Amino acid sequence: MASSELPVIALLTAPEEAPPPGLERLDGRAIINHATSREGLIAAISDADILLVTDFRTRIVAEAWPYAKRLQWVHATSAGVDALLFPELIESPIPVTNARGIFDRAIAETVLGMVLMFAKDFRTTIALQQRHEWRHRETQRIQDKHVLVFGAGSIGRQIARMLTAAGMHVEGIASRERSEDQDFAAIHGPEAFYEQLGQADYVVIAAPLTESTRGLFDVKAFKSMANNAKLINIGRGPIVVTQDLIIALRNGDIAAAALDVFEEEPLPSDHPLWEMSNVFISHHMAGDFIGWRSALIHQFADNFERWQAGSALRNIVDKKRGYVPPEGS
Amino acid sequence: MASSELPVIALLTAPEEAPPPGLERLDGRAIINHATSREGLIAAISDADILLVTDFRTRIVAEAWPYAKRLQWVHATSAGVDALLFPELIESPIPVTNARGIFDRAIAETVLGMVLMFAKDFRTTIALQQRHEWRHRETQRIQDKHVLVFGAGSIGRQIARMLTAAGMHVEGIASRERSEDQDFAAIHGPEAFYEQLGQADYVVIAAPLTESTRGLFDVKAFKSMANNAKLINIGRGPIVVTQDLIIALRNGDIAAAALDVFEEEPLPSDHPLWEMSNVFISHHMAGDFIGWRSALIHQFADNFERWQAGSALRNIVDKKRGYVPPEGS
Structure with a gap:
């Protein structure tokens, strides 16, 4: 990414899901390309710096993965990242962060x-x-x-x-x-x-x-x-x-x-x-309190600011273990 | 009560209600006369030293009250004693205790x-x-x-x-x-x-x-x-x-x-x-945990032992206010 260019975020949501509330916080600071399908993600991921995934069940990322050229960071707005952790991502140096703490x-x-x-x-x-x-x-x-x-x-x-x-x-x-x-x-x-x-x-x-x-x-x-x-x-x-x-x-x-x-x-x-x-x-909703979607985006935006500032990301998943390990372990 | 005689407890329960579990603790230390009706209570209360009421809704006590001759204490196995507090009892010097704390x-x-x-x-x-x-x-x-x-x-x-x-x-x-x-x-x-x-x-x-x-x-x-x-x-x-x-x-x-x-x-x-x-x-059961009936009787039996020893009773209701007042008020 040249310094004069805005970073590009590929946003993958479930089909027919609107972009989550709170993303306006990144207005003027990032370009967001919203995808809801395999084809859409392949197009969006090719020039993305960051992949933001809100659909915790999706396996589309694995299929679009070969098209990523300059991806630096994957963030999942879920606590569990099991569906995301396909072998190529696990082996790659690209960090995965999650929504630890929100739920x-x-x-x-x-x-x-x-x-x-x-x-x-x-x-x-x-x-x-x-x-x-x-x-x-x-x-x-x-x-x-x-x-x-x-x-x-x-x-x-x-x-x-x-x-x-x-x-x-x-x-x-x-x-x-x-x-x-x-x-x-x-x-x-x-x-x-x-x-x-x-x-x-x-x-x-x-x-x-x-x-x-x-x-x-x-x-x-x-x-x-x-x-x-x-x-x-x-x-x-x-x-x-x-x-x-x-x-x-x-x-x-x-x-x-x-x-x-x-x-x-x-x-x-x-x-x-x-x-x-x-x-x-219950309907996979135990943690989904009123306001959770914007809380998730604010958590991502905080990490985005750290990423832009060159600071260490928070909530980095140990991709081999499949979760964010406790400190000191 | 002569010292050689056992104290008499008139026990009033709801109709068809068995004596509560735990009363065997008083075996050999008191005579328990169990009543479940107005007539039964009139017979039981006449020579009772203590009245033990487990039916928190009853108004029978007021009707049997004129027949009490030597009653010294009324205990209710409920937190609320509203049904018990008829004018003659309020005006009398006889103390009323309740089940404060159990529920x-x-x-x-x-x-x-x-x-x-x-x-x-x-x-x-x-x-x-x-x-x-x-x-x-x-x-x-x-x-x-x-x-x-x-x-x-x-x-x-x-x-x-x-x-x-x-x-x-x-x-x-x-x-x-x-x-x-x-x-x-x-x-x-x-x-x-x-x-x-x-x-x-x-x-x-x-x-x-x-x-x-x-x-x-x-x-x-x-x-x-x-x-x-x-x-x-x-x-x-x-x-x-x-x-x-x-x-x-x-x-x-x-x-x-x-x-x-x-x-x-x-x-x-x-x-x-x-x-x-x-x-x-819900069905007036918020406090009725498994074991509540024997817990209530153990609380009464503890107070009975204090009464026998001449110690001050616990959980004495302020009959004018209708509840056990907090300490120091």
Whole structure:
């Protein structure tokens, strides 16, 4: 890029998605070429300095990749970057940054809401209301209940903080054991996975989709959980083997599940999960608070300013691991 | 009571209600005469030293009262004692104690669950699941949202602590303004009621039913609230003028309500509240956690031991005010 020229940003959104709000902050400071298709991205990426991807499911980037000539940076406005990490990008020196931090608080609130919905049996209460039926019940307290959070990144840590503040006992599973931690009562390594599953009243999946997490919650994992335990997945759908989960729920191996993410999204209308009374189906929206789209763009614009100033980018993904590693690891 | 005799406890429960679990702790230390009707209580109260009432709705005590000859103490296993406080009991020197403290934590958890259910729009999510319909939405964060808790007794304070821990801004209304408080960001007096209602995203009723709270949430109160505000009532039904609430919800004066208590309980099956999509109807169970009945009896038995030892009773209700006053007030 010559110094007199504006940098070019190729913006890839989902089909029929308008450019996200907040991009006007870059008016006069960058040229933005908006693409919504494979062909559009091939045209836009060829002279782009930066690729900005808002569609967390897309695999189009891999197909347009050979046409990139001067790309210096890829930013994803999502926490999970699994769909982006194709081999050529992983091997290239081009940095990938993500939206780490933006969704944490809203996701943690959603998880706490799901925990309380289970404990207070709100779904039965709502079903009774539809029948105009008064029926007093006793419900659970969450105080001192045991939570296992699978994943100790920024989302898992915020979940731990909120659930601890609500009086719960929260331990975590991370890529390695840690002796002391400021957010979790304990952090165990992967070797303690099955044993720790058995200790939890609630198991929360807050991990990225990587080769080590894909399919990890299978029949063996569900058999390791307590019969009265509830699963909450706000991470990525393919971390769970859906068919194994359905069997575990039907067999009573575990008590219930609240799912925000699925192997296939949108969840097909004929999928058996919809009809299961012990499953709560959310729509990949756990972190999408009112204002999230402009918050994501402001985060990108902050990083853009660092990039222009020659400073280090924030939230650089370890492309081999598939997520932004914690500091010092 | 001669020293060689065991004290007699008249136990009044709802009809067909078994004696609560935990009373075996008093085996050999008291005679318990169980009544479930007006006639039964008249027989039981005549030689009772203590009256133990587990039915928080009953007005039978007033009718049996003239038959009490040597009663020294009345204990109610409920937080609210409104139904018990008839004029003859108020004027008598006999102390009334209540179940202050037992329900606090479970009620606060329920209130937090209701707040999160509203903020995360779980009811729409559940309705969509019934239709197998995937629909991504943006939802609210509760962080920094403004809560007004009406009532700063032990339940209101626990609500304030939990909601504050979850990141909300919580102020209270009490019988008088307090300049600094350990649980609330601010406590206002009754004179600030209408003004403070207008500041809140969530208004939580956690007050006892007294002559000053009866009917206080009427058309004027609802007009004072913000159009997007939600009302949560876990106090007592008659604090709200139900007909005014229905009109306010229909007119959009307020956005929604979660109600655990009603002017008439059980809520009649033809009551219009059941059909309102912006109303969540719970069944006077917000504080009734698994184990609550034996927790209530253990609390009574602790007080019984103090009574036998001649120590001061705990949780003595100010019968004129209608609740256990905070220390030093």
